[in-house]
Amino acid sequence: MKSFQYATVHSTASARELVADKGAYLAGGNDLLGLLKEYLISADTLVNIKSLPGLNKIEHGRNVWTIGSLVTVAQIENDADIKKTFPGLHEAAADVASQQIRNVATVGGNLAQHSRCWYFRHRDTQCLKKNGDLCYARNGENRYHSLFTGNSCISPVVSSLATIFTSLDATAIVLRDGKETRMSMAELYQRAWENPLAHNSLSNTDLILRVEIPTTRSRSAYLQASDKHAFDWALVSCAAATTIEGGKLKSPRVTLGSISPVPHQVEAANSFLDGKVLDDATATHAADLILKDAKPLEHNAYKVPLAHALIRRTLLKLKGEV
Amino acid sequence: MSRMKKTEPENFGAFSRRNFFKSLGTVAATAATAQVQSVAAELEKVNSEKIIGPNAVPVTLTVNGEKLQLLLEPRVTLLDALRNYSSLTGAKEGCDRATCGACTVLLGDTPIYACSKLAIEAQDQEITTVEGLAKNDKLTKVQQAFLDKDALQCGYCTPGFVMSVTALLKKNPHPNADDVKHACAGNTCRCGTHPRIIQAALKAAGVEVASKTEVIDYV
Numbered sequence: 001m002k003s004f005q006y007a008t009v010h011s012t013a014s015a016r017e018l019v020a021d022k023g024a025y026l027a028g029g030n031d032l033l034g035l036l037k038e039y040l041i042s043a044d045t046l047v048n049i050k051s052l053p054g055l056n057k058i059e060h061g062r063n064v065w066t067i068g069s070l071v072t073v074a075q076i077e078n079d080a081d082i083k084k085t086f087p088g089l090h091e092a093a094a095d096v097a098s099q100q101i102r103n104v105a106t107v108g109g110n111l112a113q114h115s116r117c118w119y120f121r122h123r124d125t126q127c128l129k130k131n132g133d134l135c136y137a138r139n140g141e142n143r144y145h146s147l148f149t150g151n152s153c154i155s156p157v158v159s160s161l162a163t164i165f166t167s168l169d170a171t172a173i174v175l176r177d178g179k180e181t182r183m184s185m186a187e188l189y190q191r192a193w194e195n196p197l198a199h200n201s202l203s204n205t206d207l208i209l210r211v212e213i214p215t216t217r218s219r220s221a222y223l224q225a226s227d228k229h230a231f232d233w234a235l236v237s238c239a240a241a242t243t244i245e246g247g248k249l250k251s252p253r254v255t256l257g258s259i260s261p262v263p264h265q266v267e268a269a270n271s272f273l274d275g276k277v278l279d280d281a282t283a284t285h286a287a288d289l290i291l292k293d294a295k296p297l298e299h300n301a302y303k304v305p306l307a308h309a310l311i312r313r314t315l316l317k318l319k320g321e322v
Numbered sequence: 323m324s325r326m327k328k329t330e331p332e333n334f335g336a337f338s339r340r341n342f343f344k345s346l347g348t349v350a351a352t353a354a355t356a357q358v359q360s361v362a363a364e365l366e367k368v369n370s371e372k373i374i375g376p377n378a379v380p381v382t383l384t385v386n387g388e389k390l391q392l393l394l395e396p397r398v399t400l401l402d403a404l405r406n407y408s409s410l411t412g413a414k415e416g417c418d419r420a421t422c423g424a425c426t427v428l429l430g431d432t433p434i435y436a437c438s439k440l441a442i443e444a445q446d447q448e449i450t451t452v453e454g455l456a457k458n459d460k461l462t463k464v465q466q467a468f469l470d471k472d473a474l475q476c477g478y479c480t481p482g483f484v485m486s487v488t489a490l491l492k493k494n495p496h497p498n499a500d501d502v503k504h505a506c507a508g509n510t511c512r513c514g515t516h517p518r519i520i521q522a523a524l525k526a527a528g529v530e531v532a533s534k535t536e537v538i539d540y541v
Contacts, residue, residue, distance in 0.1 A: 003376035006396035006442055014371050026440075030420050033399070033438050037418065045373060046396065048443060074432075098508020099486070100426055100435045230507035 001036045005045040012052060012175055012207060019047045019205055026050075027070060028105040030097075031113040038123045040114075040130070055209060058082065063215055069108030069208040073161070077102060086213065088220030088239050092164040095224050098231040108208040110161045111172065111188065114199045116233060117145065117155035128153045128196040135196070143299035144235065147291070147307070148260040153196035154297070156258045157189055163257035164222050164239035166265055168213050175207040189262035217241040217251065221317035224257075225306050234258045236307045238314040242273075249273050254286060254315065256307055259294075266290045278319055280312070287311035381442050385410060386454030396442050401425045403441035404451060412452035412481045416510075423509030426482035427451050433489040435508075452481035455488065464488050467526035468519070475513035482509045487523040497527055 009015040019025055023045035026032055035041045050056075055068035058079055065085070067076070076082055076093040083090040096102055096110065114120070119127045119136040126132035137145050137154050146154040165172075166185040174181045174188075183201065191198040202208070220241035224234035236259055242252035252273040256264040269289040276282045287308045294304050375396035383390045383403060392407050401418075404410040404427070413436050416422035420438040427436045428450040455462045461469070464487050474480045483506060490497055490505035497505070502523040511519065524530070 001397045003395055003397050005373045005375045006440070007371060007373045009371050018371070018373065026443075029440065029443070030435075030438050033440075034419055036397075046440075050443075097420075098423070099489075099505060100423065100433050100508040101420055101438075103429075103432045103434050104439065230504065 001033070002039070002042060004036075004043055006048065007045060008048040008051055010051050010053065012209070013178075015047050015049050015052065015207060016175070016178065016205055018045060020045070021204070023047050024204070025207060028072070028101075028109045030101055030105050031109060035114060038121065040121065040123060049207070060085075061215075065213045065215065067107055067211045067213070069106060069111075069210060071107050072103060073097075073105045073107070073110060074099065074102040076107070076161075085215065086164075086168060086220050088164045088167065088222040088241060089161075089213075091222040092160040092224075092237075092239060095222070095234075095237075096160055107161060107211060110159050111165075111208060111211075112200060112202055113159060115155040116158050117153075120155055129155065129199075131197065138297065141299065142297045143302075144233070144258075145297060145300050146260050147294040147296055147300065147303055148264060150193035150261070151196045153261065155261065157192065157200075157261055157263060158233055158258055160222070160224060160234060160237050160239075160257060162189065162263050163237045163255050164220065164241075165211060165213070166255040166263035167239040167241040167253040168217060168220060169241075169253065170211050170213045172208055173210045173212065174202065175209050176203070176205075180209065185263055186265070192261040216243065217253070218243050219318045221314050221320075223310055223314045223317065225310055236303055236310050238307070238310040240311075240314045240318055242318055244278070244318070247277055248275050249278055249318075250275070252318075254290060254311060256290065256311070259303055259307060264290070266292075273315075278315060280316075283312040283315040284308075286315065379442070382445055383408075383441060383449060384447070385449045386451060387448075392441070394441050396440060398441050399437055400427070400439040400441045400444045400449070401436035403444075404436060404449075410451055410453055413485075414478055414481060416478070421510075422479070423482040423486065423506075424479050426485040426509065428485060428489055431489060431492050433486050433508075450485075452484055455484070462488065462526075464491065464523070464526040467522040471518045471522040471525055473515055473518040473522040474511075475515055479509060479511045479513075483511070483519050487519075487526065490523065491527055495527060496529065497523065498529075499524065 007018050024043035026046040026048045050070055055070040057068050058071055059066040073093050073096045117137055119125045120129045128135045135152055146156045162185055172183045172188050174183055189200050191201040222239045224237035226232035226234055237257035240254045243250040253270055266289055269286045273286050290311055291304055291307055296304055378393040378395050381392045381394045390408050394403055401413055401415055404413055413427050414424035416424035418437045420435045425436040426433050429447045464484055486506050486509050494501055499520050502520045
């Protein structure tokens with residue numbers, strides 16, 4: 001790591017001021033220190049934001065739950081109320097990395113983490129994400145890459161919390177230019193869809209403060225398929241959330257992760273499922289719709305049937321007793 | 323080399339002009355509106371917000387109950403501080419990328435990767451390394467169980483596993499094999515002793531399980 005200055009802040013105003021143009025916010029630090037150690041980013045000042053007041057709490061409102069951006073993934077995993085109210089969120093958190101990482105990793109950091117593409121992570125590779133002019137993955141080793149993209153970079157979003165938050169219709173509250181801005185999960189990642197340089201829609205000085213989750217959907221589920229049983233990135237992840245009324249789905253949402261630069265949601269699948277009785281046939285048709293426009297590359301075509309199975313399983317899991 | 327770089331950025335060091343004025347402003351505003359007692363607290367807050375480094379700064383770590391006064395650059399990781407600045411080489415460096423678990427230490431009762439935490443951030447917290455477990459030449463149950471079950475080959479990953487299992491048993495004194503696997507998912511043993519590590523963890527918890535592999539008792 002190159003040397004840097006360091007400051008601990010107690011207010012968002014100081015955080016914004018000290019991070020200035022060339023600093024970086026430090027929370028859990030897992031992703032940040034990794035990037036610094038590989039010289040993938042440089043920061044002249046690390047601004048430790050963990051002492052910002054009020055951001056490490058999970059608050060239960062009647063209609064909306066608020067999760068502070070400094071809440072750790074372990075806090076979510078171990079919160080009995082979350083497990084009851086948003087089982088899918090519990091499952092997604094429990095699948096994040098290892099306990100050592102979950103103990104320090106924060107919600108904000110999980111959402112804002114950078115691409116895991118191995119060409120991006122290789123310090124000697126000047127790929128599109130690093131202002132180069134070539135995506136090495138497109139004609140190279142692309143078995144972990146996207147089936148969908150809106151630009152020429154094919155590195156997928158890997159935040160499992162983003163996948164479940166998308167299905168739960170969560171909103172991120174981001175401090176931007178001194179003002180609190182509300183962003184849907186789609187908005188939070190939109191720039192990564194359009195711009196190969198972007199990992200998400202956040203600028204260097206934007207700070208995620210909270211995530212709000214509406215309690216509208218009483219059922220949720222998350223599943224991921226990985227090479228290893230534990231402590232591994234998802235090859236594909238799937239999150240679904242819904243309410244079931246009179247045996248029928250109400251406002252269902254299905255989201256895939258790790259197959260697109262953004263949490264992948266297909267409106268046609270959500271509206272197809274709405275009002276349907278959940279069974280093998282409907283789940284299969286929804287999976288067909290979600291994967292209809294997939295564009296597999298040389299080594300990642302396996303993700304299509306994998307995602308298909310995962311969608312069906314996750315949907316059928318919603319039927320289980322709450 | 324004739325290339326000279328201007329090395330002092332505007333905010334360099336603890337006594338930059340901006341921070342000086344900032345402290346003045348905040349203190350004045352606080353004094354005008356708040357109780358005199360809280361001014362000291364506010365002042366402390368503002369002072370703690372100052373930029374320090376990149377050169378070495380005083381860092382106090384509480385490791386295994388002992389206070390260590392160190393002089394470290396902010397970029398020094400906790401692992402580096404333990405191994406290279408404090409001669410505590412129990413926590414091992416494997417990957418240095420939050421992947422292998424050899425550097426696992428406890429912050430309070432919580433296992434973390436020391437390689438991915440800055441030492442300067444770990445102040446004010448109790449740090450326990452594998453050196454802090456044995457007391458008066460007596461091993462802990464977990465350490466003894468690792469010996470009894472021969473749960474190691476080269477031993478490089480062992481301190482990390484011992485810390486993960488120790489943390490697990492503090493949280494859950496009666497784990498099953500799945501709990502142990504979940505707790506140790508962030509530790510890797512390239513020699514492949516995982517089955518015996520699971521047995522050791524269960525033995526330390528007072529649960530003996532029928533083993534598929536024969537374990538030779540050395541003790």
